[in-house]
Amino acid sequence: MTPADLTVLQADRWFGAMPAARQALLLRDARVRAAASGARLQANGGPPDGLKAVLAGEVRLVRGTPEGEESVAAILGPGAWFGGLSAVDGGPQTHDAVAFGPARVLHLSQPALEAVAAQDPVLWRDLALLIAGFHRASQTVVAQSLTQPILVRLARTLAGAARTGGSDTVRLRQEDLAAMIGVSRPTISKALKQLEVRGMIEIAYGAIFVRDAEILRALGRRDRA
Incomplete structure (x- = not known):
């Protein structure tokens, strides 16, 4: 070592x-x-x-x-x-x-x-x-799944995954994100599109590109979307 x-x-x-x-x-x-x-x-x-x-x-x-x-x-x-x-x-x-x-x-x-x-x-x-x-x-x-909006939880999860991986590219299937957050795949797909429209991420096949990490992290710290 x-x-x-x-x-x-x-x-x-x-x-x-x-x-x-x-x-x-x-x-x-x-x-x-x-x-x-x-x-x-x-x-x-x-x-x-x-x-x-x-x-x-x-x-x-x-x-x-x-x-x-x-x-x-x-x-x-x-x-x-x-x-x-x-x-x-x-x-x-x-x-x-x-x-x-x-x-x-x-x-x-x-x-x-x-x-x-x-x-x-x-x-x-x-x-x-x-x-x-x-x-x-x-x-x-x-507790967060019961009290916080999906967009807030999704932003926090994506920001954390990008930080852990040391990259702006998060390689997670939508099914994995849905399981981690505790929602269905159609729900996570809709939420991802909302974040994409806001300019925070870009959705690609098998990956999500974080375009504005600062705003994404700020959303993840909020109590509402």
């Missing part, structure tokens, strides 16, 4: 809040993996596999649909950790984790994670905070 990798990890709120000694313990036996685009880093229903963090590139958490397709649940960029729930409760993985484009991922195996926690048991509390952060974020999305 390079000094630049450590800087990426320390910029994350969860990891950055740890004492330096616990950070060092967590990283001591971790290994860096280069993942090709499309590489599956964990499998939905698979066994606990320790803790992982994105160092570079993008990782998407996806689940299969009854139609045999994959639906995106979350987009993870550099500094984001995943795998914590199964690592703590011993249950199966809840999503596939797939590299979207070339990525570099840090992996601390389950036995190594448990060895670190045996040496510093406060790590279990830290992992609980990591899991709680994911849960709080998901609850916020549910």
